[in-house]
Amino acid sequence: MANQSVRAVGLTHIRAVIKAYVALTKPRIMLFLLFTAYCAMIVAQGGVPDLQKTVAGLGGLALSAGGGAAINMWYDRDIDAVMERTNRRPIPAGLVKPWHALAVGLGLGALSVVVLAVWCNWLSTAFSLIGYFYYAVVYTMWLKRRTPQNIVIGGGAGAFPPLVGWACVTGHQSFAAWVMFSVIFLWTPAHFWALALYKNEDYVRAGVPMMPVVRGNRSTKRQMVIYTVLLVLTSWLLVNTLQAHMLYIAAATLVGFYFLRSTFVLMNSKDDEEILAKRTFFVSLMYLPTFFATVVVCSLI
Known part of the structure; x- marks a missing residue:
């Protein structure tokens, strides 16, 4: 019985850690971004796009969006800790170490470049990378704490998915x-x-x-x-x-x-x-x- 209890506690902890690392990528926002990208792909194709381009395009974009979100959580961990809306995020809650979040963010961003460059095209790769940089650096590190126009200018970060999706299908804009x-x-x-x-x-x-x-x-x-x-x-x-x-x-x-x-x-x-x-x-x-x-x-x- 004692061993079963230990294993149960261990499995619960593992599930909590996995859930925390998934939360770093802001999955609900990611799904929102992927939806707009896929809609753009359908319009660009004039129908359901090729399965390989769909999987590669949305997969690469998901990696990019998740990586940018992890960088955002790493950089904003101080203010997340004092805001009621965000104080249960993985880093303030003590479930993920800050440098782990940074490593995840950089790793996912790099992997997204590989996926999009190899299986889509360089134009979709470029727009995805710009969106990643825009959110992780321009908005998170530069605008958010400096100007009330942070959301106005930073709104471009979430607007890149249709450009990525369109470029992935057509190779142009x-x-x-x-x-x-x-x-x-x-x-x-x-x-x-x-x-x-x-x-x-x-x-x-x-x-x-x-x-x-x-x-x-x-x-x-x-x-x-x-x-x-x-x-x-x-x-x-x-x-x-x-x-x-x-x-x-x-x-x-x-x-x-x-x-x-x-x-x-x-x-x-x-x-x-x-x-x-x-x-x-x-x-x-x-x-x-x-x-x-x-x-x-x-x-x-």
Whole structure:
């Protein structure tokens, strides 16, 4: 019985360690990025892309995204420890040593270059590497702690997957791929500022100059509306690229205006601001997958 108990404890510990190392890669965000990349691959191909390119492209991108996330957790371990939203991450929780996270981040980033270069092409490799560097260095190490525009400028980091996916399938870029990039770029401020509005005390405690901390809630909410208007207008630019023009413009307008309405209601609110900020955040989470699913459907019918 004693040996069985020891083995059970050992297996539990191993599972916890594996789970912690997986958490370093921010798997939920990774799946989000892979989804946008795969949608771009389908549109670029005009159908389901080749299995080898799909596996190599998404696998290489997953390695790159996971590596960038591990670098982010390594560098931000000090502020993660004092923020309620992040203090249970692997490094602050003591499950992963900081230098292990750094090694994982660098290793996954290097492996992603090999996978994409060998099984896809150098253009997809280049865009993946730029996205990795943008998130791990430009956003995490330079922008995040220095400017309230951290999310605005840093939003480009999460916008690279469609460029990677498109390049992986075609070997070149297109106007449509850059529109998808721009949609994610313009979606990011309202998405993250909604989170920052109801997690404001976390950012104050950590000394991170998010827009609500530096400019106040009112200014932040106005800018959220502006970026969402630009987002809706930009989404219309895809209409001539897709087969179902009228269906696309109707669907893109509908989901865009639903998101815009949420930000507008939040901007004009004086009461229940936290509740409305949470609602806007969840609406933003629904917007992007709905938009990309619409793009795929309208490109195929």
